[in-house]
Amino acid sequence: MQDKTPILEMVNISKSFPGVKALDKVSLRAFPGEVMGLLGENGAGKSTLMKILSGVYKKDEGIIKIDGKEVEINGIKDAKRLGISIIHQELSLLPNLTIYENLFLGNEIVKGFKLNKKDMIQKSQEFLKKFNFNKSPKTLTRDLTVGEMQMVEIIKAISKNAKIVIMDEPTTALTEVETERLFTIINQLKQQNIAIIYISHRMEEIFRICDRITVLRDGTFVGEEDIKNVTKDKLISMMVGRKLEEQFPYVEVEKGKTILEVRNLSWKKIKDVSFNLKEGEILGIAGLMGSGRTEVAKLIFGEYKKEKGEILVEGKKVNINSPKDAIKNGIAYLSEDRKKEGLVLKLSVLENMMIANLKAYENKFKRLNKKKQLSDCKDYIKKLSIKTSSPYQIIKNLSGGNQQKVIIARWLLNSPKVLIIDEPTRGIDVGAKKEIYDILNQLKKQGKGIIMISSEMEEILGISDRIIVMHEGRITGEISRKEANQELIMKYAVGLTD
Amino acid sequence: MEKLKALALKFKSLIGLFFLCIVISIITPRFLNINNLLNVLTQVSVNAVIAIGMSFVILTGGIDLSVGSILAVTGALAASLISKQNSLFLAILLSLIVGALIGAFNGLLVSKGKIQPFIVTLAGMTIFRGVTYVYTNGTPISGLSKDFTFIGNARVLGIPFPVIITFIVFLIAWYLINETRFGRYVYALGGNEDSARLSGINTDSIKTMVYVISGITAAIGGIIVTSRIGSASPNAGSGYELDAIAAVVLGGTSLAGGEGSIAGTIIGAMIIGVLNNGLNLMNVSPFYQSIVKGLVILLAVLIDKKNKK
Structure with a gap:
């Protein structure tokens, strides 16, 4: 050759x-x-x-x-x-x-x-x-x-x-x-x-x-x-340019009480999806493309309106008809398609970060407190080590990893209880991927419940505490971290059950 | 140097206006004269007010072609209320409410009906022009009280009243767009509707609201025009939508939405006003004026495009 x-x-x-x-x-x-x-x-x-x-x-x-x-x-x-x-x-x-x-x-x-x-x-x-x-x-x-x-x-x-x-x-x-x-x-x-x-x-x-x-x-x-x-x-x-000892860092965290429960969720081809999520847990959802993972996320987030089923947050039944309702109930969703459903490309880092939480900055004349916004934005730029020349930089000019961090910051500002993150590292380079995992682990330690949808087998296996696998709108298997391996996930993903 | 260039880009509309004023004042000495300048400001005020409302709509990525017809409807309504009831307060209030309702009608068809803004407001433009003809029977309503004609013609501390109204509308709009949640949502919606909705923003209500604002500013325009002329013509305001859109675009706002400013729109309106005035002072025939105006718009957008690359 x-x-x-x-x-x-x-x-x-x-x-x-x-x-x-x-x-x-x-x-x-x-x-x-x-x-x-x-x-x-x-x-x-x-x-x-x-x-x-x-x-x-x-x-x-x-x-x-x-x-x-x-x-x-x-x-x-x-x-x-x-x-x-x-x-x-x-x-x-x-x-x-x-x-x-x-x-x-x-x-x-x-x-x-x-x-x-x-x-x-x-x-x-x-x-x-x-x-x-x-x-x-x-x-x-x-x-x-x-x-x-x-x-x-x-x-x-x-x-x-x-x-x-x-x-x-x-x-x-x-x-x-x-x-x-x-x-x-x-x-x-x-x-x-x-x-x-x-x-x-x-x-x-x-x-x-x-x-x-x-x-x-x-x-x-x-x-x-x-x-x-x-x-x-x-x-x-x-x-x-350096050895990556641990591309997929996993941390063991004591799990808390059940924070989210989904019962018999149905919509179009989604059939009877039920699962629960605990505080301090990362629940991976695996499956092939088109298996309905994103649809389940969007149903929980109220972007799609469910035909059947219940959603419970901290044991209480909640009524979610729009993303606004979901956010009110402490649920956050990061789309798999950052450009189309996450970023407003023409706006700055600061505006992209603040957009879901502006209410918190209003005074009684409905005026926004820009100083507070700036200091909070700078805070998160530091905390998540976002690489940007300034908070006013147009977000289009940031790398994929840094854009993703800005969106994570957007949701953290809302202090959600449940974070649903769809393809968290899509289009992000290797170094920044690890940083995203570190952030997810941090959140886990703070007791947040995280649902991570991913097509990357290693990511699912490396980061999740528990994995559910979907096939054609149904959950075909649930696997604990200990027993999880690539073959088992694939088996469930193509619809084979034991 | 880089900084200077960035600054120049930021204030490009203002620089353009300044440049235009210098050129005109060199050609015709009658331009730089306090009375003439106040006259320009008065003439600009109606377009500026309408263009402010239009800016909100265009910032969301929409367009409102019905503003000229809203101006006619509300102007006629105000005139008939004045001539029959002679209640200034009622006439103004009802005109504004009707303007807002027509805006809501447009806005709901765009947001809930999911029809393209161009189509909705094109239809609205014909419908409300027709409503004006039916309401006025096709004849102008005149014989308006002094109280009412005050609005369009009086001066307060030497400043024409319409200019004062425009300034107040500008301040409110500026506050809304720059200092409030609503304003930020307008930009977010214009930049990326999906992202805005998934950030928990009620995009339908923001969309409806911008047309309501545009309806209200068109109604303010209607009141000023009617009171200035002293009668309400069923033809009033036709073609105004295009002047308003031109002002917004000259002010640097992108028709795609998400980019631009209210201050830019005011400057855009001034550019059109100064150009009109200058061409009049130079005794250029109206036929040529229209060609020149069109060319200026093209030139401005071309320069903008060049700089963005």
């Missing part, structure tokens, strides 16, 4: 933005028929490097070679012409057009002035067939699942003769089944001798499909390794 010649060589690439050196002599290679994993914490420079490769940014220094020849990439058009294609995290398909219209967008086949729809449909059909994609080319894109859209996006890249395909966290929005399908397609691409650059935070994926990996840290090149020569621990230490 070492003898192969790389199709892409980026050598000593540097790039500065006003005030920051984003990349400092970074190198990256990609080989035909191989998957090169590109790893690093958020802010390590992965995106900047990929933006240089795809023509969005211009490099300050360094050389890019394709097939051994030096090339200049001065714009997206250049990159496309050189066969470089990027599959974005946010998909770029037009939902109101059909699959074939999307595939040929900008490259339509025409007869004079008239579109040659027949040829386009037929060609699309051929492409779709090649990837075992059983949909009519005339299907509207909006009727596809996210996974299917991604497939179309990949097919679109290949149909334009891409030789190098960049995938930026492609599985973030995919179900397990769709992820499997993506991996199959990646294997097909490899057979066609296409080089793939694969960016992901998920260790399991990296070890499954990457042939080599390149690690960046703080805008510098750490190393390129054959995947066979690295272990998970080595990878993590390459990424964070």
Whole structure:
């Protein structure tokens, strides 16, 4: 494998933005028929490097070679012409057009002035067939699942003769089944001798499909390794620059009385979900995507209105019809989708932190006490070590981990009894993940009840005191920390019961 | 240098206004004259008041096209109450209440009915213009008492009364938007509705409230216009919605919601007012004035876009 010649060589690439050196002599290679994993914490420079490769940014220094020849990439058009294609995290398909219209967008086949729809449909059909994609080319894109859209996006890249395909966290929005399908397609691409650059935070994926990996840290090149020569621990230490003794710190805490009880919760496909939660306990909810975990959380939080069932807080039945009611009863919910359901991106750190608790700062003229807000905000910035230049910094400019901490602070200001946290570390880099776990453990020590929904097996196993597993809207198993292991969770998650 | 640039960006509308004033006063010496300036302020006041209400709506990401028609309805109502009952207090109070109710009607259709604000208020614009025609029988209501025409024409300590009203409305709006929970919720809602709702904010009631505010400011506009002219025309206020939206946009508020300020809106209204006045003093034909106004709006938004990149 070492003898192969790389199709892409980026050598000593540097790039500065006003005030920051984003990349400092970074190198990256990609080989035909191989998957090169590109790893690093958020802010390590992965995106900047990929933006240089795809023509969005211009490099300050360094050389890019394709097939051994030096090339200049001065714009997206250049990159496309050189066969470089990027599959974005946010998909770029037009939902109101059909699959074939999307595939040929900008490259339509025409007869004079008239579109040659027949040829386009037929060609699309051929492409779709090649990837075992059983949909009519005339299907509207909006009727596809996210996974299917991604497939179309990949097919679109290949149909334009891409030789190098960049995938930026492609599985973030995919179900397990769709992820499997993506991996199959990646294997097909490899057979066609296409080089793939694969960016992901998920260790399991990296070890499954990457042939080599390149690690960046703080805008510098750490190393390129054959995947066979690295272990998970080595990878993590390459990424964070230090040994992570305990990525998943667990603390033993004396449990208190039952703080939340859910009885026979039902709504749409959620059927008779019952469980309870104690003070000082982290209850993990595991399950595959679409198993109804998030729905249960949103039912408890009043975002969805339950059809049946009861919720008891500290033994008393409570009536929850809206998030407002839930908050009043001491329940907090952190969404899995920070950007869409957590942050107000245009507003500052301070405003994002205060938004759920402004009432506490009103005087009798309904005027908000800004001084108190500022001091409380600074307090939490310190307590949770949030990295921000100032409380007035627009939250969009913070890293994922720090954004998550701001939202945690938002809810802590409400002093909730129950904290429901959905995918607490999604899109957060390795170092910051540990900090989030430390915060959760702190809260546990303070006697709060925490429900943690997670798709990351290690997180569920590492942090939870107890785990319930859901499958198709039902709880299929409950496991104590002692007996928990990956196989058992998977067994329940796919619906097998003993 | 960086700081200076940031400061300049923050006050870009103000700088634009200042620049405009200098250019106009160089071209025509009649501009910089205390009487003319007070005249400009008076002319600006109606648009400014309406635009303040409009700012609330636009900050949530909505739009209110019905303000011109609300102005006509409430103006006609005030005029007929004055001419029949001659109760100043009743006339003003009822006009404001009707303005608020129409706003609530719009707001509930947007929040609970989940219809796009553009559609709701476009329909409202036609409906309430029609209501005005029915109510006035298509003819202006005149013969209003001195008490009432005072509002639009008198001066207190040398300052035109409409200007004073505008200033008071501005102060209240400024307080609401900057110092209260409600104001913060308006920004949060405009920035991200899902996040706002999941933070426990009653987004429906905030949405309804901004249209109520817009209805009330339109009614204030209606009272000022009617009292200034001394009669209520069923055509009053048509096209005012566009001037108000223009003022908001010139003031740096994003039509997407979540970004902008009330002070900016006042400056936006002033820019339009000064431009009108200047073009009049220069004897530019109204046909050309309208072209110039449109171009200024485009230019302002273009500059804004450039700086944001």
